[in-house]
Amino acid sequence: MPTINKAHIKRNSEDKSFKTTSNEHASSSTNNEILNEVIKHQYALKSFARTIENYEDLIELDTKQYNLDSLFAMDIGGSLCKIIFFECKSENFENTELKELFKSLKNNIFSTEDYGFSGIRDRYKSIKTKTGCIHFILFETQRVKNAVELLFQNDIIKNIKQISCTGGGSYKFEEYFREHYNIEIKKYDEFKSLLTGLNALLKYSPNESYHYNIDKTINDFDKPIPDVYDNSKSIFPYLLVNVGSGVSVLHVKDENNFERVSGSGIGGATFSGLVNALTNINSFDEALQASRKGNSANVNMLVGDIYGGEYQSFNLPANMVASFFGKFSKNDSLDKASDADICNALLVMITNNVGQVAYLNAMRYNLTKIYFSGNFLRSNVVAMKALANAIHFWSHGEIQAHFLKHEGYFGALGTFFLNNLSQYNNI
Numbered sequence: 001m002p003t004i005n006k007a008h009i010k011r012n013s014e015d016k017s018f019k020t021t022s023n024e025h026a027s028s029s030t031n032n033e034i035l036n037e038v039i040k041h042q043y044a045l046k047s048f049a050r051t052i053e054n055y056e057d058l059i060e061l062d063t064k065q066y067n068l069d070s071l072f073a074m075d076i077g078g079s080l081c082k083i084i085f086f087e088c089k090s091e092n093f094e095n096t097e098l099k100e101l102f103k104s105l106k107n108n109i110f111s112t113e114d115y116g117f118s119g120i121r122d123r124y125k126s127i128k129t130k131t132g133c134i135h136f137i138l139f140e141t142q143r144v145k146n147a148v149e150l151l152f153q154n155d156i157i158k159n160i161k162q163i164s165c166t167g168g169g170s171y172k173f174e175e176y177f178r179e180h181y182n183i184e185i186k187k188y189d190e191f192k193s194l195l196t197g198l199n200a201l202l203k204y205s206p207n208e209s210y211h212y213n214i215d216k217t218i219n220d221f222d223k224p225i226p227d228v229y230d231n232s233k234s235i236f237p238y239l240l241v242n243v244g245s246g247v248s249v250l251h252v253k254d255e256n257n258f259e260r261v262s263g264s265g266i267g268g269a270t271f272s273g274l275v276n277a278l279t280n281i282n283s284f285d286e287a288l289q290a291s292r293k294g295n296s297a298n299v300n301m302l303v304g305d306i307y308g309g310e311y312q313s314f315n316l317p318a319n320m321v322a323s324f325f326g327k328f329s330k331n332d333s334l335d336k337a338s339d340a341d342i343c344n345a346l347l348v349m350i351t352n353n354v355g356q357v358a359y360l361n362a363m364r365y366n367l368t369k370i371y372f373s374g375n376f377l378r379s380n381v382v383a384m385k386a387l388a389n390a391i392h393f394w395s396h397g398e399i400q401a402h403f404l405k406h407e408g409y410f411g412a413l414g415t416f417f418l419n420n421l422s423q424y425n426n427i
């Protein structure tokens with residue numbers, strides 16, 4: 001078995017164009033660029049999906065029954081733990097002790113937008129409902145234990161008896177929650193939750209989904225364009241491609257009818273894992289930013305490297321990737337690649353693979369609409385545009401790629417709805 005010579009790459013990364021060798025060495029200008037890009041994307045989505053409307057079908061939470069348990073829902077995945085916090089009105093608590101605890105919980109959560117090493121509250125994603133506001137928080141799954149302690153102080157934990165939860169971690173951490181906090185995990189299936197959250201927002205929250213205009217001659221090529229729905233038409237059927245740690249592909253036929261038709265083990269954690277193994281970069285956002293500066297031709301074997309130019313008979317241009325990371329098969333090429341080149345090649349490789357799996361499954365089930373969810377696409381504009389272009393190109397414009405403001409939060413949101421909304425009580 002060949003071993004990846006990470007140390008070799010790291011040792012030789014000194015003279016490369018992108019010099020981020022660790023978090024502490026990242027220059028402030030790099031950090032600013034990351035921030036700018038993320039803020040620009042978030043700013044564009046700011047006005048999307050801010051409320052839940054059209055309540056005829058979506059019955060509101062029963063305001064008389066609030067307790068601290070029902071305000072939370074979690075989705076503990078392979079990489080990230082997503083948490084929903086529902087901020088109801090404090091007068092909904094009849095019990096004075098609970099009312100006070102709720103106030104201190106709110107103070108704790110809203111005193112900051114960053115919790116510990118990895119926790120983030122996505123302020124621009126919060127959604128107003130008739131009786132309160134839904135907030136979205138995430139942590140790295142490896143820090144889920146700290147997350148509980150940071151969010152809920154001791155006196156609050158004692159008053160939480162049960163938390164609704166989905167994702168693999170609802171099984172993996174069940175015992176831990178019981179033993180350490182005396183909290184029971186109420187489990188919900190991850191795909192049922194994912195679709196409950198997604199369908200609710202597609203139907204009731206204006207502009208949850210958006211697309212990119214793939215015509216580069218149009219000025220707003222760079223901007224996410226909100227999808228406009230005709231309320232008299234069904235949102236079904238569609239293909240959902242969830243790019244989390246791994247990739248799951250769901251054929252969604254209608255509200256209560258879906259099938260997991262495909263998947264791929266080449267997903268978000270593959271990206272993060274290989275960035276970690278091959279470079280000195282150790283955060284997802286930094287890797288995305290680095291990928292923008294990289295030249296993957298230092299890493300990938302191109303058609304031109306094999307043919308000396310294009311492969312004319314079959315229309316394969318010289319700059320087309322013949323084999324991702326193919327140049328690494330020659331030892332001396334390792335020295336020529338920077339961390340940024342590697343990040344770029346990895347991002348494109350994984351995105352291309354996701355795109356192909358998505359396109360082929362859409363063809364297989366004759367679907368013209370693909371939604372992409374999951375945190376691999378979190379502020380990942382490069383990947384989203386690449387997916388939009390690839391799907392358009394391969395399908396000759398017949399299939400459109402759609403993206404979602406709440407990217408990786410639908411599982412947690414669906415769990416929150418399933419646990420609280422009476423319309424789902426019979427499920």
Ligand SMILES: Nc1ncnc2c1ncn2[C@@H]1O[C@H](COP(=O)(O)OP(=O)(O)OP(=O)(O)O)[C@@H](O)[C@H]1O
Binds near residue numbers: 373
């Ligand atoms: N701040 C971040 N920290 C770590 N990974 C991030 C971050 N932001 C985005 N990601 C990417 O998102 C991926 C996880 O996505 P998501 O939260 O949808 O999946 P998951 O629920 O953890 O995984 P699964 O559903 O497969 O169990 C990571 O593997 C990484 O590629």
Ligand SMILES: CC(C)(CO)[C@@H](O)C(=O)NCCC(=O)O
Binds near residue numbers: 248263
């Ligand atoms: C295992 C799950 C479902 C956990 O969310 C996900 O990571 C996934 O779909 N992985 C890909 C598995 C496959 O190759 O089909």
